Amino acid sequence: MSLPWLRPLWQSIAHDHQQGTLAHAHCLPWQPDLGTQALVEEWLRLLLCTAGEKRACGKCKSCLLHRAGNHPDYYELGSDDGRVISVDQVRELLAKLQHTPNQAGAKVVWLKDAEKLSVTAANALLKTLEEPTTATYFIVTPERTERLLPTLRSRMQLQRLQAPTLSEVEHWLAQRLQRMLTADEQRQCQRYFQRPLALLEWLKDGNFPRDYLAELSTCMTTEAAFPQPSKTDWLAWLDATEQWLQELVRVQQGVAQEQLRLPQQQSAHQHWLTRHAVGVSALSEWAHLCYAIRQQTAEQSGLNGPLLLHGLWMRWR
Incomplete structure (x- = not known):
């Protein structure tokens, strides 16, 4: 692992694999800016390799097939252009997993965008996660683990990326x-x-992105005019809204200033929390409303995401 903050988790995974105690299903939050992709790809190589113990050898037939992109025992399933992952897609995957491994090794599934699973699709996975076929591994990467059904989460080993200081x-x-x-x-x-x-x-x-979080924080704490989310950027504003609520939780809990996303706004956030008499439980409920909007717009076409988000902001004024 060239990313030092990933090394403890990788060493734990490699150790369990070497000892034969690695769980068959793992849930890992998709955090590309922390290196989730690099970790998962190294993990997949290790699971598919038929010769390596702590790392994939890169030389066996299985490694070569995976590198070429045509390993018969490796499966990927994810959302197509943000759409819901259907039960038919899951059932098709599960049918393939019933076959004997082609390479006499492990069968490995990378389930991307797992928060996009429909309820019926998630339920279809439950039995397989409870009673997997022999030498079958699932790596499930939702954007956030809390967006999965609790019953689905409970059947996997939750992994966390340790953010660096x-x-x-x-x-x-x-x-x-x-x-x-x-x-x-x-x-x-x-x-x-x-x-x-x-x-x-x-x-x-030298090209930094628009800071939606800082803009939203300023609007909320100064009661300036709300942003006007469009169809193209409203999800970025939704992300910023969730991040802002998380920042308020950190301020409410009195975490160190260096752990805040917006340390220069700490006093303004404390004043806002006091003025509105808002506690952690209310902030958690509001975060759940953001999640509900995300789910509703993913599963139902025709909903006006920008309008729903603007309605949330209005409630918090």
Whole structure:
């Protein structure tokens, strides 16, 4: 693992695999800016390899087939253009898993976008996750694990990516850039240290994205006019809304300033929480409303996402 914050989790996975105690189903939140993809791809190679123990050998027939993209015992299932993963897609996958492994090794499934599973599709998976066929492994990567049905989550081993600290990210970036960070770059690190891979690319090209979270925070704490989400960017505003609620929880719980996404807004957020008499339980309920909007718009065509989101904001004023 070239990403130091992933090493403890990878070492645990590799150890369990070597000892033959690795669980058959794992749930890992999809956090590409922390390196989920790199971790999953290394994990898939290890599971499919017929010769390696702690890492894939890269030389056996199974490794070569996987590298070529045509391994007969490897399966991927995900959402098509953001649409719901249907029960028919799941049933087709499960039928394939009944076959004997072609390479006399493991059968491996990478279930992407798992939060897009319809309720019937998720239920169709339950029995297989309870009683998997021999040498079958599932790696399930929802955007957020809490968006899965509780019954589905309970049948998998939950894995967590440990976000690096600010100092770890600054050290890693300095190594990758082969120079010391400027004062402005250090400020950007404090804002985005939980997204180190994206931060590296932004520092390289100097092109930072629009800060939806900071804009939304300013609107909420100053009672300025709300943003006007469009059909093309309303999901970014929904993400920012969830991030803002998470930031309020951190402020409410009194976490250290270096762990805040918007440390410069700490006082404004504390004032907002006091003025509105909002506690952690209410913030959690509001976060669930965001999740409900995400699910409804994914499963039902014709819903006006921007309007639903704007309605949430209005309730919090």
